[in-house]
Amino acid sequence: MDLFVRGGTVITMDAEFRVIEDGGVAIEGDTIAAVGRRADLEPKAGNARRIEAGGTLVMPGMINGHAHAAMSLFRGVAEDHSLNDWLEKYIFPAEARNVTEDFVLWGTRLGVLEMLRGGITTYADMYYFEDIVARVTKEAGMRGVLGQTIVDFPAPDHRTPAAALAYAEKFIERWRGDPLITPGVAPHSMYTLSTENLKAAAALSRRMGAPILIHAAEAPFESELSHKKHGLSPVAYLDSIGLLGPDVIAAHTVWLDEEDIATLVRRGVGSIHNPSSNMKLASGVMRVVDLLAAGQAVGLATDSAASNNNQDLFQEMNIAAKLQKVTRMDPRALPARQAVEMATIGGARALHLDDQIGSLEVGKQADIILIGTAATHATPMYNVYSQLVYALNAHDVRSVVIAGKVVMEDRVMSTMDKPGILAKAHEYQRRISASLVEVRAI
């Protein structure tokens, strides 16, 4: 045994939803070797490094199924606009003026730092210069499913979709097989890419055996456009061009009819729910309860800090559970345990990585978080799932282990220079503010 997470209430998120009081997790290399009672594991611990977990909840690292980490530098830069306006009038121009390799380097560091501190151990990302995103993620010791963005218009990193596809191919070649990084292709959406370029992105993905990350059926304007241009819903259109399959991670999937739900399930697509972003941009409410009932793999996500404005998956669990209840007028909709499932094993399924992550089980990757329960706002505690979803928050995360490596212990980072990252973020804030004076004047 190399590492022994010792004591605490172990929430396995396995098929039986076992919760082990005074439990423990034994880790060999990057892998979980045993999960059980502390007393049973103790004799085998030998000289293994100990992480004392007494008084904490020990659970699988959380999985953020859809992010644009570098956009953390745009946190709160433009508010109170619809998705379409927000993208066209603010975000795309702001990106054109500011997004360089250096921006992506520091923005991703900021986003990854926030995610790790909040107990997220795996994230899916869609952005530009994704090779830099991969380097930052690897340096931080975090797990990522990282998609190089393809759009029809001139992007910050490439002037043409062909150039972006060529970059994506090299990016995938460089990173595939990496134990932490799963490189992929991210055709942005059906409204920012032609059919031809969507097909080209899908072809590249299939040729390289890499996942496709895409925004799908996010907002009403997208559905309208799809029906007008193709006579089909966004999901039906994407399916008609052969894009959907068991390698696809579809962010949002809000605007779905019964047929669309059946299509997603049949094709083995993963769905990612972004409740904060969908509420804030008034995109709509995902039919989470219906999707889960149909057997769809559903993960949970923060979306970018520009549309949320944080990378806090505790908040998303909280809001996801409450939003389903009130919109269905049924307080039993999406109980707390299902929200925790979406943030862990459900997210792993949606990212097609459930053989490796998402639960504390022997043979899986040792991605583990420890959450303190001593805070006033978490006292008393009657039910662990209820507490995770409705009372605890990102700040209560004490320690984070990824692939058997301790990346945060008692809130001290071991792989990232927090003061340096925050200083750079302030520098960028000044630069971005200056650039936005121009954007607003357009």
Add this chain to the structure above:
Amino acid sequence: MDLFVRGGTVITMDAEFRVIEDGGVAIEGDTIAAVGRRADLEPKAGNARRIEAGGTLVMPGMINGHAHAAMSLFRGVAEDHSLNDWLEKYIFPAEARNVTEDFVLWGTRLGVLEMLRGGITTYADMYYFEDIVARVTKEAGMRGVLGQTIVDFPAPDHRTPAAALAYAEKFIERWRGDPLITPGVAPHSMYTLSTENLKAAAALSRRMGAPILIHAAEAPFESELSHKKHGLSPVAYLDSIGLLGPDVIAAHTVWLDEEDIATLVRRGVGSIHNPSSNMKLASGVMRVVDLLAAGQAVGLATDSAASNNNQDLFQEMNIAAKLQKVTRMDPRALPARQAVEMATIGGARALHLDDQIGSLEVGKQADIILIGTAATHATPMYNVYSQLVYALNAHDVRSVVIAGKVVMEDRVMSTMDKPGILAKAHEYQRRISASLVEVRAI
């Protein structure tokens, strides 16, 4: 000058929404003597105690317009039930078995501790043994509008409504005129009290010049009952019996028609929005945008930790803004600044205390909080309101001043014994868990 809050970005929430960079607040006794630029106030500070506010947001203490603080001991005790089931099958029986004077003492301490640590300086409470609630609140140095609960059925503190009314009268006599405590009467709701007893509660309130706190138009079953019994909506019924007036604080007010909105405005009633509770219990979505447009005073609240499950007004600001946007499918609905308004000066109006609290203005009570902005999740910052609503959280509150007294500085409490309170909460958890075995067996 007795106390000088020195530096920081001062968010006044005054009529002009002035925000002062490198500002300051001068305090004499319990009152704000000056608000301005640090450099202008500095020469007058003399030997005043300093609170260094550099790098923080300095704003009016937040106002929690509807709580049942003692119920913090029931945090997460029963989940995924409708309001009616939750009350009848779980909460009322759990209360009958557990709620004593000692329970209210420690439960209120726990709730008040959590509120103070999250930047709440004033709260409205409705519970049993309210005299004890007042004692705890006063001890903690917090401000409270505290209503003694009246219900028709035998309550934990009184077997009859007449006994509860008699207690309420003594309670009001004892506390009225207190600088921190505003005692009131809390007839629970139109569905737990007869017309006769509602009228008696209102009469007592008017005779004593004390506010009325009531749950009103919270959930569909209440509307149905009101229409069936009285042929009127809950608001119309309460108005028909003379209960509504400028001394009434109505929690929830979710199920309103146009006539009801006009009635609330005309009568000068304050409305309190509880988004988390309304979502979690599937009570419905308050028409906040319509109420504000009609000129209604609207505050924000957590409701109890049994239906939320925390006392975090940052979370309520966040959820309130997002919930209006998505349910109206309009991203411009309830912008960040309006959410901050509801948590401060709007809440003060709804509690009929806006001449004393809710903004940083000369002559008002010195209820001030300092919020740190150095955290990763709050970097960078482009707009203070956006940051408060969408990025910062209760844990970022550093220091709290109420009526000129420092009750928390750099997260250290000066008026409350945190370890002692948490230890007692754990003791109660064991006792309540045991009692619930019986409740569930019913």
